[in-house]
Amino acid sequence: MELKSGTLPWTKSCFVCGEDNEHGLKLKSHLENGIVVINYVPRDDDKGWKHIVHGGITMTLMDEVMTWAAMLEVRFACVSIEITSRMRQPLVVGQSIRVEGLVASRKSRMILTEAKILSEDGVLLSSATGKYIKMPADKVAVCKDDFVWDEDSILPTDILDDAVGS
Numbered sequence: 001m002e003l004k005s006g007t008l009p010w011t012k013s014c015f016v017c018g019e020d021n022e023h024g025l026k027l028k029s030h031l032e033n034g035i036v037v038i039n040y041v042p043r044d045d046d047k048g049w050k051h052i053v054h055g056g057i058t059m060t061l062m063d064e065v066m067t068w069a070a071m072l073e074v075r076f077a078c079v080s081i082e083i084t085s086r087m088r089q090p091l092v093v094g095q096s097i098r099v100e101g102l103v104a105s106r107k108s109r110m111i112l113t114e115a116k117i118l119s120e121d122g123v124l125l126s127s128a129t130g131k132y133i134k135m136p137a138d139k140v141a142v143c144k145d146d147f148v149w150d151e152d153s154i155l156p157t158d159i160l161d162d163a164v165g166s
Contacts, residue, residue: 009153029064062083062101076135087125101113
């Protein structure tokens with residue numbers, strides 16, 4: 001099934017997208033022509049050094065889009081088992097960035113993903129590859145009620161076989 005472009009569901013608790021996470025980023029991922037995208041301007045709270053975004057935040061953003069890419073591929077909640085990244089240029093607080101994630105290939109149980117962070121003018125700032133697997137079914141059951149969506153977003157049941165209401 002070809003997925004339409006639009007805002008992906010989010011959660012209550014996630015550090016990246018959780019609407020109730022008081023310390024989180026509260027970002028929403030979007031699906032654009034098969035690519036998972038987050039647009040973001042890093043906050044002062046995201047820095048490691050004086051003006052540079054902490055590498056952990058950089059990795060977290062790439063993990064988020066790669067997780068969604070894997071989930072859309074298998075229509076099931078997924079978790080990362082390995083991520084490799086390369087920081088090519090520092091992300092700077094206040095700089096508009098675009099984070100993109102997609103599936104590179106699929107091998108039996110493992111989904112191989114790629115992500116990149118681009119500056120506003122398209123310069124590659126960071127890249128990553130990731131390996132993802134389906135979340136164990138008993139863990140999915142615990143997470144199901146954490147999904148949130150609105151009338152403008154893609155419904156979890158339209159993209160995940162294990163989503164709310166299935």
